[in-house]
Each structure stands twice: as C-alpha cells, then as structure tokens.
Amino acid sequence: MSTRDGAITALVQFDTSSTSMKAILRELQTTSTDSPEFLIKTHFLPLSVIKRRNTIDYLLIRTLDLKNILDLDIRERNTLRLLLYETKWLGLRLNHALSIYPQIKPNHVKAIKHAIETDLDSAVENLATVNKLSLKFSHPTFLVKTLLDNLPLDETIQLLKKNNENRTYYVRLNRLLCTDSSILDSFENVKLMKEDNFDGLFRVIEGIETIIASKLFQEGYLLIQDKASILAVEALDPQSNQIIWDSCAAPGMKTQLITEKLKGTGKIIATDVYRDRVVGARNRSFNLGASQIEWVQSDSTNPTILDADKILIDAPCTSTGILQSYPSFKWRLNKDTLFSLMTIQHKLLDGIINRYAQRPGTEIVFSTCSILPHEGESQIDSILTKHRIELLDPILPNATGYKGFKCSTKVTRLLPHRHDTSGFFIARLRIMH
Known part of the structure; x- marks a missing residue:
C-alpha cells in the first residue's frame, strides 16, 4: 500500500467510525508490515488533513459548487481532501500531484486548481x-x-x-528505575532543555523520534508526560506516609509519578471504572517499577475508598486540551458528548465530596485536559454552592482561570499558547468542618 493509499484508507475509516484518527492509525499499524519511517509518513498526512478538515471542505464545496461535501462519494471526497491539502498547504505542484492521483476527474482538477488559487482571507472576509x-x-x-x-x-x-x-514534548526520568540523569548523554541527535523547578523533567527541542525508538524509553527509564499533567500531581503534593487515592487513574502516568513522590512510604490506591483499563494500567505500572500501587476496578461516582488523605480526580473530559496531538477530537465534539462528560465530572466531585464530608481536612485535586470552562471553572463554581469546601491557593499564581467565575482567581488554567503545555484545568479543594 502506498503512503497516499494508506492515508485515504484512514480518512475513509474516520468518516465511517466514531473513534479518533490516532486510534484508527494505531489499528492500521498493528496489521502493517511497513517500516516505521513509512508509517510516520502515512500517519502525518491523514492527521494533517483532519487538522484542517472544515477549511478544506469549505474550499471544495465552494469550488465544486456543492451543497454538502457528503454529495461526493466517500473515497472520492477523501482523495480530494488529501490532494488539496498536499497542493495548497504542502506546496506540491498540481501537475506532479495529478501523476500521483491519476483517477481525479477533469472537472475536479479544475476545482482543485481554483481552490489552490483562492485567497482564504479574502474568501471569508465578510x-x-x-x-x-x-x-x-x-x-x-x-x-x-x-x-x-x-x-x-x-x-x-x-x-x-x-x-x-506540533505539540511540545517533555520527557522525565522514571525515578523508580533510574536516578542518574547522565543516561541522557547517550543520545545522539537529541537536544533537551532542563525545566526549572521540575526534578528530572526536560523539554525536547529536537529528536523526539530518536527518544521514542530508544531502549531507555521502551524499557520505561524515560517517560513522556506533558508538563501540565505533572503540575496536577504537583498540586496534589503527595507526602510521605499519606494515603493517596487516584480516582480516575488509568492509564496511570500520574499514578506512577505519585508513587515516586511517596518514596516507598504510605499507600496509593488507583481506581478506574473499566476492567480492561485497570488490567492494562496495572501491567504498565509493574513494568515501570510502580508495584506499590493497589489497582481496583471501581466507579468513583459511588466511592468505596473512604480513608484517603488526598484524592486526585483527573476526570474524563473532551480532551480539547490536546488538539495538537489529537486534532480529530475537535470534530467529534458536540453538545451531547459535552453534557454527558459534564454530568460524569459533577457526579465524581459530588459523590467524593459527599462521602468525605465527615473527614475535614481531606484535600482533593480536580483536573481536566480541557480548554472549555464547562469542564473547569463552571464545575468548581457549582460545587462551591453545594458543599462545605474551600479552594486552596493555585499551583501557579500567574495562570489563573477564565475571568467571570467565582473561582477564577483560585484555580489554575494552562493554555498551549501561554504555557507551551497541553490545555489543562487544575483546582485544589479541601473539605471543611
């Protein structure tokens, strides 16, 4: 299968499924015998088309004089999407492109040429x-x-x-397996920059592919984790001998970091509602040296863990904070999905705070990988009206929430363009007497 055939196949599958493009590409990869280099190219094209899909469709509808992009046959429209992306965004010459895409109809060739020449700014000005x-x-x-x-x-x-x-990548040492940062010196063609105030965390300037392909990464000595995700654990501030409950823990990256911070003391309980996620996370944790974690399948909206000193609620969300890596999430977003996730988030907060109402002093960190206030500030404002809780100082005082909410100055809102991280929301709560 050629790079473009693979890309078109992935785009067609995306149109006929409800899963993300990354999930589709992973599935295709498991059945492929192609080289890693070939797969990288095959992945780049459909992800790039998905990233710009509504813009590409607008230009195709406009130049083909269509009422709806769905008027085209599914393979035909995805072939045209890919062709337009390569010619207009990547600068592939149309004549050369047509030798790669010989099946394009003459009237479509004319439309593609018109779309390439269209000045988008002028077209949308009014x-x-x-x-x-x-x-x-x-x-x-x-x-x-x-x-x-x-x-x-x-x-x-x-x-x-x-x-x-493209997203900014961060790598950190897995302190459960290795404490010597000199292992990073073995990399060639990799440029890293140490992050101040974060032990063992490095920003990847170049060479992420080399890191991912390395034995150090494959064996768990190095972990890829966004700085915003790490900040959620920093906000929790696990201390020696404490009992920590990670209530929505799978796949377990934050749980592993919590384990590092406990330094072999205390207790950490990690729950997830789905059995397969618990099994996968347990196996992953064991391989990363985090055998201390007690994994339990449990629905955290109806808590069974009742003796925690600190609780992390890293709630299911729209994942709009990671659109750089998962652009398809923005096209899967709709009001039904959002309201369903908001309901789950509220049930998690409400259920856990209710169960811990008789344990004043219990601290809770609520976080979502989202840039929507519906999954952050609005949730906290709602909880503040119902429960005896107080907001603790935000982990980053210069990264407060969206304005106009009661909690705005007491929560953390991370945004990619400001902080070079994923979009993230973090709130620190404490049960009051």
Whole structure:
C-alpha cells in the first residue's frame, strides 16, 4: 500500500467510525508490515488533513459548487481532501500531484486548481467573526465561540494557531528505575532543555523520534508526560506516609509519578471504572517499577475508598486540551458528548465530596485536559454552592482561570499558547468542618 493509499484508507475509516484518527492509525499499524519511517509518513498526512478538515471542505464545496461535501462519494471526497491539502498547504505542484492521483476527474482538477488559487482571507472576509475564525484556523464554531467568550480576540487567535502546530514534548526520568540523569548523554541527535523547578523533567527541542525508538524509553527509564499533567500531581503534593487515592487513574502516568513522590512510604490506591483499563494500567505500572500501587476496578461516582488523605480526580473530559496531538477530537465534539462528560465530572466531585464530608481536612485535586470552562471553572463554581469546601491557593499564581467565575482567581488554567503545555484545568479543594 502506498503512503497516499494508506492515508485515504484512514480518512475513509474516520468518516465511517466514531473513534479518533490516532486510534484508527494505531489499528492500521498493528496489521502493517511497513517500516516505521513509512508509517510516520502515512500517519502525518491523514492527521494533517483532519487538522484542517472544515477549511478544506469549505474550499471544495465552494469550488465544486456543492451543497454538502457528503454529495461526493466517500473515497472520492477523501482523495480530494488529501490532494488539496498536499497542493495548497504542502506546496506540491498540481501537475506532479495529478501523476500521483491519476483517477481525479477533469472537472475536479479544475476545482482543485481554483481552490489552490483562492485567497482564504479574502474568501471569508465578510463572514461573521466566529465563522471567519473557524475557517481560517480550522476549528468548530462552538469551540471558537466559547474561546471568544472567555479570551480576548487576539488571544483566541493565538490559541487557535497554536492548536494547529506540533505539540511540545517533555520527557522525565522514571525515578523508580533510574536516578542518574547522565543516561541522557547517550543520545545522539537529541537536544533537551532542563525545566526549572521540575526534578528530572526536560523539554525536547529536537529528536523526539530518536527518544521514542530508544531502549531507555521502551524499557520505561524515560517517560513522556506533558508538563501540565505533572503540575496536577504537583498540586496534589503527595507526602510521605499519606494515603493517596487516584480516582480516575488509568492509564496511570500520574499514578506512577505519585508513587515516586511517596518514596516507598504510605499507600496509593488507583481506581478506574473499566476492567480492561485497570488490567492494562496495572501491567504498565509493574513494568515501570510502580508495584506499590493497589489497582481496583471501581466507579468513583459511588466511592468505596473512604480513608484517603488526598484524592486526585483527573476526570474524563473532551480532551480539547490536546488538539495538537489529537486534532480529530475537535470534530467529534458536540453538545451531547459535552453534557454527558459534564454530568460524569459533577457526579465524581459530588459523590467524593459527599462521602468525605465527615473527614475535614481531606484535600482533593480536580483536573481536566480541557480548554472549555464547562469542564473547569463552571464545575468548581457549582460545587462551591453545594458543599462545605474551600479552594486552596493555585499551583501557579500567574495562570489563573477564565475571568467571570467565582473561582477564577483560585484555580489554575494552562493554555498551549501561554504555557507551551497541553490545555489543562487544575483546582485544589479541601473539605471543611
């Protein structure tokens, strides 16, 4: 299968499924005998098309004079999406492209040429601001409107642009297996920058592919974890001899870091509602040297762990904070999905706080990998009206929440364009008498 055939196959599967593009590509990879280099190229193309899909579709509808992109046959529309991306965004010459895509119809060739020549800024100039930004920066209108409601226009544009760039990778030493950072000296063609105030954490300037392919990474001595995710554990601040409950723990990266911080003391209980995720996380933890973790299948909306000193609720969410890596999440987002996740988040907070109401002093960290206030500030404001809890000082005082909420100045809101991390929300709570 050629690179482009593989990309088109992935795009067709995305159109006919409800899973993410990354999941589709992983599934295709498991059945492939192609080289890693070939697979990287095959993955790059469909992910890039998905990242810009509404913009590509707008240009195709406009130049083909269609009412809806679905008027085209499924393989035909995805072939045209890929062709337009390669020619307009990657600069592939149309004549050369047509030798690679010989099946393109003559009227479609004319439309593609017109789309390449179309100045997008001029084409969307007279549209409403939300629609204009949606098409210029390839995000759904709901997400654009939400950001405009909570950020100034210039910052909204910065964030939309940043979401279309490659993510920043961070690697950290697995202190359960290795304490000597000199192991990083063995890498060639890798450039790292140490992150201040984070023990054993490095920003990857170049060479992430080399790191992923290395024995150190494959055997768990090095871990890839975003700085925002690490900050959620820093906010929890696990101390020696404490009982820690990670209530939505799988796949277990934060749980592993908590284990490091306990330094062989205390107790850590990790729960997840799905058995397969618990089994996978338990096996992964064992391989990473975190055998201290007690993994339990449990629904944390109805808590059975009742003696924790500190609790991490890293709640299921829309994952809109990781659109750089998972661009398909923005096209899977809809109101039903959002409201369903908000309900789960509220049940987690409400259920755990209710069960711990008689244990004043218990500290809770609530976090979501989301840039939506619905999954952050709104949830905390709602809980504050129902329960005797107090907000502790935010982990980063200069990264507070969206304005206009009761909790705004007492929570942490990380954004890719400001902090070079995933989009993340973190709140520190304490049960009161």
